[in-house]
Amino acid sequence: MRYPAAETAEKHQRILTAAARLFREQGFDGVTVGQIMQATGLTHGPFYNHFASKEALMAESTLHGSEHSRVALDAASASPEAMRQYVRDYVSTAHRDAPGDGCLLAALAGDVRKQPAVRPAFTFHLKTIIGKLAAHFPWQKKRDPRQQAIVMLSAMVGAVALSRAVDDDAFSDEILKAVNTAFTT
Amino acid sequence: MRYPAAETAEKHQRILTAAARLFREQGFDGVTVGQIMQATGLTHGPFYNHFASKEALMAESTLHGSEHSRVALDAASASPEAMRQYVRDYVSTAHRDAPGDGCLLAALAGDVRKQPAVRPAFTFHLKTIIGKLAAHFPWQKKRDPRQQAIVMLSAMVGAVALSRAVDDDAFSDEILKAVNTAFTT
DNA sequence: TGTACATCAGTGAACGCGCGTTCACTGATGTAC
């Protein structure tokens, strides 16, 4: 049956939000179209009324999911202490344990290599985050801020990815704490 | 038909080697049992004469594939300059462009989170690498070597993973170069 | 040493199964008059 236009647009957003979460939790290949549609309360059929393919959804949800991260970083740009807190929150056990609500760089870097359709959105997001970190993080020395931002973000992404892969809670905590101490004290 | 025992053992190794390479290139879910067996020159049927399941192969090939890395790092432990060269080679474009021959930490960290069977082997390998780096890398200051090793390895793993995900060659090179400069000059 | 038989890795067709995707149908909404 036909539905009001506003309702359709809202469902489109609901699909995007559910997909962004599920993809970060379980990876692109670990989530089925059916699971995504179930998370929005619909059957899997009408998915193709909203998106051309699963691949198209992957690309669009990566753009959609990255907006929140950029907004959060903009908010933190107001003060040096807020920037340090941003980094602390990033390499935290809370972030490690909630990939669905977390950064897509750490959650999906490995998957993106195998998904050409997602690479442009991922690249754009990574460039933006590095630019904001370089501009607003309170760097201590006189070295190139952009280079320092790349090194710090690489360490943050690597630490979260490794801490999630590891089988030993104390070791996982140690990885996060090491990177936290190195950049925020 | 029956085959000599030596030949059987050799085929077991060939499967492990082919699997270790393919898994790093395309991820655990991106490789089929058929592809692995084809890479060893056999049909897919006899796979189950060698391994209980694909999951069992994933775990065993992770152990198998990590041995080379540890040997390489032990060789580099002989001199400070060799350790720096180890890091340079890690964050190189050559390593980025050949994941099948490269470090499993950077290639499979994201996949391991979703593969419980592989996590013990991955964790053991990561602990070993960090221990060797902490012990033999020429750290400059008096800070905790183990903490510095974790930070450096996180940055190395993160940089290689991000450089592989990105859609822009110059940007990809820049990521590797930033981490290289930070730790080896 | 020679012979008969048991072994077991390799073969390749076949199996369930779950995936992404398609499609004929439904029926409340929006629109034309």
Next chain:
DNA sequence: TGTACATCAGTGAACGCGCGTTCACTGATGTAC
């Protein structure tokens, strides 16, 4: 304003397809005597 019709998102069964895994069969090798 009221009525008749066209629209189109949702439904849910169905489709190919490729995956991991199984299995009856083959036949050169190893072993018993």
